[in-house]
Amino acid sequence: MKEKPNIEITENDVQTILQTNYQDFRGIVATGVYCSHCKREHLNVGIKEYTITLNDLNDVHLKGKCTICGRDVGRYIAYGEMEKVYQRAEEFRNAYKSRVNMKIVKKD
Numbered sequence: 001m002k003e004k005p006n007i008e009i010t011e012n013d014v015q016t017i018l019q020t021n022y023q024d025f026r027g028i029v030a031t032g033v034y035c036s037h038c039k040r041e042h043l044n045v046g047i048k049e050y051t052i053t054l055n056d057l058n059d060v061h062l063k064g065k066c067t068i069c070g071r072d073v074g075r076y077i078a079y080g081e082m083e084k085v086y087q088r089a090e091e092f093r094n095a096y097k098s099r100v101n102m103k104i105v106k107k108d
């Protein structure tokens with residue numbers, strides 16, 4: 001079986017895949033990110049200017065900047081462990097293949 005590529009997806013795509021879990025996603029984006037710099041101040045930081053990657057496990061990886069100090073931060077969310085989300089991600093991938101602008105993200 002061919003390994004699934006990591007693909008960069010949009011905010012709309014993540015909403016399509018997560019559906020009811022999208023509110024949770026928005027909460028993480030707003031205040032659920034770890035920043036080693038802001039941790040000292042015990043601040044709840046969010047992430048801005050982020051890219052969203054759907055990886056081969058159908059987990060979501062955010063990369064962007066801390067909403068408070070602007071340093072690079074990331075957040076990995078294991079949505080692929082949720083059966084319904086995983087299934088929707090698979091359906092999304094099947095539909096996504098026909099897109100001309102599909103962005104495959106190089107694996108780390």
Ligand SMILES: [Zn+2]
Pocket residue numbers: 035036037038045066067068069070071
């Ligand atoms: Zn920070």
